[in-house]
Each structure stands twice: as structure tokens, then as C-alpha cells.
Amino acid sequence: MINKSNIGEVTIEEKGFKLTIKQKEDAVQQFLSAPLQSQQYAQAPLPQQPVSSSAPAAEKPKAAEPVASNLITIKSPMIGTFYRSSSPDKPSFINIGDEIEIGKVVCIIEAMKLFNEIESEVKGRVVKVLAEDATPVEYDQPLFLVEPI
Amino acid sequence: MFKKILIANRGEIALRIIRTCREMGIKTVAVYSTADKDSLHVKFADEAVCIGKPASADSYLNIPHIMAAVEITNADAIHPGYGFLAENARFAEICGEHGIKFIGPTPSMINSMGDKITAKETMIKAGVPVVPGGDGLLESVDHAKGMAKEIGYPIILKATAGGGGKGMRVVWEESEIEKAFNNAKTEAAASFKNDGIYIEKFVEEPRHIEIQIAGDQYGRVSHLSERDCSIQRRHQKLVEESPSPFMTEELRKRMGEAAIKAASAINYESVGTIEFLVDKHRNFYFMEMNTRIQVEHCVTEEVVNFDLIKEQIKIAAGEPISGINYEPQMYAIECRINAEDPYNDFRPSPGKITTLHQPGGHGIRVDSHAYAGYTIPPYYDSLIAKIIAVARTREEAINTMHRSLSEYVIEGIKTTIPFHLQLMKDERFRSGDFNTKFLEGFKMQ
Numbered sequence: 001m002i003n004k005s006n007i008g009e010v011t012i013e014e015k016g017f018k019l020t021i022k023q024k025e026d027a028v029q030q031f032l033s034a035p036l037q038s039q040q041y042a043q044a045p046l047p048q049q050p051v052s053s054s055a056p057a058a059e060k061p062k063a064a065e066p067v068a069s070n071l072i073t074i075k076s077p078m079i080g081t082f083y084r085s086s087s088p089d090k091p092s093f094i095n096i097g098d099e100i101e102i103g104k105v106v107c108i109i110e111a112m113k114l115f116n117e118i119e120s121e122v123k124g125r126v127v128k129v130l131a132e133d134a135t136p137v138e139y140d141q142p143l144f145l146v147e148p149i
Numbered sequence: 150m151f152k153k154i155l156i157a158n159r160g161e162i163a164l165r166i167i168r169t170c171r172e173m174g175i176k177t178v179a180v181y182s183t184a185d186k187d188s189l190h191v192k193f194a195d196e197a198v199c200i201g202k203p204a205s206a207d208s209y210l211n212i213p214h215i216m217a218a219v220e221i222t223n224a225d226a227i228h229p230g231y232g233f234l235a236e237n238a239r240f241a242e243i244c245g246e247h248g249i250k251f252i253g254p255t256p257s258m259i260n261s262m263g264d265k266i267t268a269k270e271t272m273i274k275a276g277v278p279v280v281p282g283g284d285g286l287l288e289s290v291d292h293a294k295g296m297a298k299e300i301g302y303p304i305i306l307k308a309t310a311g312g313g314g315k316g317m318r319v320v321w322e323e324s325e326i327e328k329a330f331n332n333a334k335t336e337a338a339a340s341f342k343n344d345g346i347y348i349e350k351f352v353e354e355p356r357h358i359e360i361q362i363a364g365d366q367y368g369r370v371s372h373l374s375e376r377d378c379s380i381q382r383r384h385q386k387l388v389e390e391s392p393s394p395f396m397t398e399e400l401r402k403r404m405g406e407a408a409i410k411a412a413s414a415i416n417y418e419s420v421g422t423i424e425f426l427v428d429k430h431r432n433f434y435f436m437e438m439n440t441r442i443q444v445e446h447c448v449t450e451e452v453v454n455f456d457l458i459k460e461q462i463k464i465a466a467g468e469p470i471s472g473i474n475y476e477p478q479m480y481a482i483e484c485r486i487n488a489e490d491p492y493n494d495f496r497p498s499p500g501k502i503t504t505l506h507q508p509g510g511h512g513i514r515v516d517s518h519a520y521a522g523y524t525i526p527p528y529y530d531s532l533i534a535k536i537i538a539v540a541r542t543r544e545e546a547i548n549t550m551h552r553s554l555s556e557y558v559i560e561g562i563k564t565t566i567p568f569h570l571q572l573m574k575d576e577r578f579r580s581g582d583f584n585t586k587f588l589e590g591f592k593m594q
Contacts, residue, residue, distance in 0.1 A: 078214070078217065079198060079199075079200060079214055079217035079218050079221060080217050080220070080221060081221060111213075111216075111217035111220060111221070112213075112216060112217060112220055112247075136198075136221035136222070137221075138198045138199040138200070138218070139183070139198075139199040139200050139201050139202075139214065140183055140199055141199070
């Protein structure tokens with residue numbers, strides 16, 4: 001069950017014992033080992049995970065979490081690979097708790113060797129990151145939750 | 150063989166392609182617009198990628214979005230289905246440039262048949278009969294008279310900018326041509342502000358009979374016999390059948406040979422269809438070539454017992470065709486069930502299907518993406534199901550079709566089931582004596 005989920009690491013602490021399960025994150029590992037060329041990504045091998053699976057019980061498209069009514073979801077305007085920062089050694093464009101303005105670059109989505117900076121269309125505080133770094137995203141896929149301020 | 154195919158289409162044909170891929174052990178990727186997120190092809194495929202907003206231009210026709218979906222899923226081939234990008238040479242070219250196999254012919258094959266004038270010239274060179282006509286506009290009555298004599302009466306004068314029957318005059322003998330020419334010119338000028346007229350042989354009581362072909366990259370082409378698609382409303386096919394009630398052994402041989410000649414003339418690779426007009430004397434004329442899989446391919450599949458999608462994928466993967474010409478072993482009829490109201494001029498009827506019970510039993514094939522609770526989106530075509538009845542005689546196929554349509558329950562939307570029910574009981578349809586004009590005289594009861 002752990003294998004099929006996207007969970008990277010689980011820690012369970014109870015009286016008397018502590019259990020930590022770590023999932024090998026193929027996607028992230030490939031991302032980190034890609035050679036860097038002047039702050040641009042080299043062609044990182046794309047993760048093999050499907051964007052969504054087709055088992056009848058699975059939710060399609062990627063599950064929309066119940067969103068508190070005042071929160072705004074920044075959704076992907078394109079199809080490609082989602083990156084939190086402009087290169088592996090750079091910090092993420094935005095983090096939980098950051099206050100962002102309209103026009104702030106929130107992420108990069110890469111398709112066909114073109115890196116597209118995605119700008120926020122809302123002003124607010126980042127509440128949650130909904131997509132995983134260096135994974136494929138589809139059109140309209142939820143990326144960030146923002147509380148308008 | 151391909152490991153993963155992305156299906157750049159939707160609805161029943163996407164399902165059709167996914168089914169064959171499953172049997173061949175090939176992984177599938179469905180693409181869908183936001184309007185299609187509950188569509189069956191999305192649920193059936195191994196992976197699915199949302200590629201844009203409902204409008205086709207934003208999704209199923211959006212080449213960059215589709216190519217991005219190919220990239221993130223690592224598909225190695227694209228099946229374009231029918232419609233959308235299936236005959237878009239630029240799309241086929243882009244696939245090639247990205248190292249993705251386009252399951253269909255090459256861009257130049259698509260182009261050579263996409264342009265009607267080039268196609269006609271290619272056919273003439275190949276020795277395939279075409280609707281005789283002059284190229285170019287008629288300069289004068291005398292010019293018209295001369296061409297008409299060459300072609301042979303009856304002829305039809307057509308407006309070059311024309312459509313909807315305007316600027317058209319059928320002429321049966323020379324004494325009528327001057328008046329017809331002047332009237333056609335006047336009408337064309339009034340309707341299209343362009344009084345240019347050209348001339349073609351008038352094909353009397355034409356039947357639309359098409360030949361399915363398959364060609365491989367090794368230069369081999371063979372045919373899989375005919376489909377009669379004469380039952381059309383406003384040039385949209387509603388019913389198709391094989392064998393054609395008008396066919397003879399001899400005509401099938403001649404048309405089959407002509408179809409092979411036509412495909413060979415462009416070294417055609419993949420499956421395709423040559424459409425002919427056939428007159429009451431069993432003269433046939435090339436109309437056009439469809440360089441893709443067609444909606445009605447199922448009819449041929451049932452009478453020849455052959456998986457055309459599988460063949461199409463195998464050809465694309467470099468396998469040779471068998472080289473055999475296949476003849477119908479059974480009788481099959483297909484009825485296209487559309488979400489339209491036949492009692493109100495076939496007005497489209499999108500909406501939610503509240504109850505659905507599809508027909509079944511011996512001799513019935515159902516190709517459909519509909520399910521109870523499914524909402525038909527208003528953005529795409531109205532085809533919701535294809536019902537194919539197969540039997541040993543034409544009469545039995547018609548009776549089986551009628552039986553199955555009478556048990557078909559769809560509630561929540563209007564469909565063309567009542568139209569097909571009435572048609573299956575129609576004496577003239579049952580007699581097999583009909584042509585493309587048939588539905589003009591057909592009234593819903």
C-alpha cells in the first residue's frame with residue numbers, strides 16, 4: 001500500500017516504539033543527479049509514474065482536495081513537468097507561509113525543452129503545495145492553495 | 150511493437166483503440182478536455198492526461214498540448230482516430246520530428262489526397278475513373294456545349310464558389326444547355342457574388358460505395374471489399390452496410406482493383422478508404438480518399454472477421470500486410486445512434502443519460518462510450534453509439550437490427566433510435582433499391 005501511494009516517508013511514534021518507513025523517491029533521485037549546465041536543467045529523465053492510474057476505484061483526474069471556501073487554488077495552465085525552483089541548487093520560488101503578489105513566479109513547468117515560468121494571478125499567503133516537485137502535471141491540475149489577503 | 154500509445158481522440162473511437170491496445174499488450178494514454186473528465190475512455194486507459202478546456206481548439210486540436218502529454222507519459226506512438234487531427238499533415242509531420250510514430254500515413258500521403266484537384270489528377274494518371282469534367286471555369290455557352298459533348302449528357306453545371314445546391318443545373322440534352330448556363334450564372338452571382346461555373350458529368354442516381362484498403366511500407370496494397378453508405382442526411386452517413394445490395398462479383402473486382410490502383414499511386418501505408426460514386430449503370434467514379442480509419446470500419450470488421458485497428462497498429466510498427474483481398478462472409482449493417490431528435494429536424498440533444506440499457510444477443514455488436522449517468526457534452530459530435538447487426542442474409546441482419554433497437558433504452562436525451570426503427574421497416578430500404586437521394590423523401594411517422 002505504501003508503494004502505491006505518493007508518500008515519501010512515514011514516521012509513527014507510539015508508546016515504546018518508533019517506526020519510520022522511507023519510500024525510494026525515484027523521481028526526486030533522478031532530478032538531483034541530473035548534471036547542471038549554467039543554471040538550466042539538463043534533460044532530466046522523466047519519472048515513469050503515470051499522471052493518474054486507471055483502476056476503476058482510483059479517482060480521476062488527480063483528486064481535488066476539499067478546499068475551504070475562501071482559499072484559491074492555483075491550477076496548472078499547461079501540461080509538463082512541475083519544478084518548485086529554477087534549478088536543483090536554488091531555493092523554491094515560494095514556500096508555505098510566503099505572501100505573494102500577482103505576477104510572482106510560483107513555479108516552472110517544463111515541456112518540450114521549454115521552461116515556462118508560471119505567474120500567480122492572485123495575491124495572498126501560500127497555504128499548501130499540492131503538486132510534487134519534478135513530477136508531471138496536467139491541465140488544470142491543482143498546484144498551490146493560497147489564502148487571499 | 151509499440152510500448153505505449155497515446156490516443157489523440159475521444160468518445161467511442163478512443164475506447165475502440167484502447168480495447169485493441171489492451172489485447173496487444175500495449176499501454177494506453179487517454180487525453181481529455183475538462184468537459185470529458187468523466188468520459189469512459191479516460192477510465193479505460195492505463196494513464197490519462199487533461200489537455201485543456203472543452204473547446205476542441207483548446208484540447209483535441211491543440212497540437213502543443215497533445216505533444217506535451219506525449220512527452221510526460223513517454224508514449225512512443227499516437228493514434229489519431231478519426232476527425233480532429235487524423236488527417237492533419239502538419240500534426241503527422243510534428244510527430245515525426247519528435248520521434249513519435251503517427252499511426253497513419255505519411256504527411257505527403259495525407260496532403261496528396263487532401264487537395265481535391267491534386268487527388269483527381271493523381272487518380273487520372275493512375276488510371277482510376279474519376280467524375281469526368283472540365284478543369285477550370287466555363288468561358289461561354291459554346292465552351293459549355295463543347296465540354297458537354299466531350300463528357301456526354303447528362304451533365305451538371307456547378308458554381309465554383311457554390312454550395313447548398315445553388316448555382317447548380319442538371320442538363321439532359323444540348324437544347325437545354327444555353328438556358329441552364331445563363332440561369333446557373335445568374336443564381337451563382339446572386340448567391341455567392343461569383344458567377345464562375347464549371348462542368349461535370351452528372352452521375353445518375355448515385356450510390357456511395359467505398360472500398361476499404363490497407364497498405365504497408367513494403368509497397369503492398371490490398372482491399373477488404375465495400376461498404377454501401379448511401380443512406381445519408383445532408384451528406385452525413387447514418388447507416389452503412391456490407392456487402393452493398395447493389396454489388397456484383399464483377400463490380401467488386403473492378404472497384405477493388407481501382408481502389409488498389411488509387412492507393413498504390415501514392416504508395417499508401419496504413420488503412421484507408423477510397424470513396425466512389427456508382428451510377429445506375431454500375432459505372433463508378435472516384436470521389437475522394439480518406440487517409441484514416443473511419444467511423445464505419447466496424448461493418449467491414451464484422452463481415453470479414455478482421456481487426457482493422459490492430460492491422461493499422463501493426464502496419465505502423467513495420468509489419469507487412471497479408472496481401473490477401475478479403476471478401477464479405479456475412480451481412481452486416483451499422484446504425485449510427487446520435488444524440489439528436491429525429492422528430493425535430495435532428496436537433497442536437499446533449500444532456501445527462503438517466504437510464505441506459507444497451508441491446509445484446511446473437512449478432513449484435515455495440516461500440517459506445519455511453520453509460521447511465523453520463524452527461525453528453527455539447528462541444529463535440531453527437532455520436533453516442535454504433536450498433537452493428539451481423540447475420541447470414543441481409544434480411545436477417547435488418548431484422549436483428551430492428552429487434553435490438555426495439556430493446557435499446559436511453560432516457561434523459563433524445564436519440565435517433567426511432568429513425569432507425571422506422572428505416573428498418575421501410576420497404577424500399579429493405580429492398581436494397583436506394584441511392585444517396587433516398588432520405589430526401591423520408592418522413593418520420
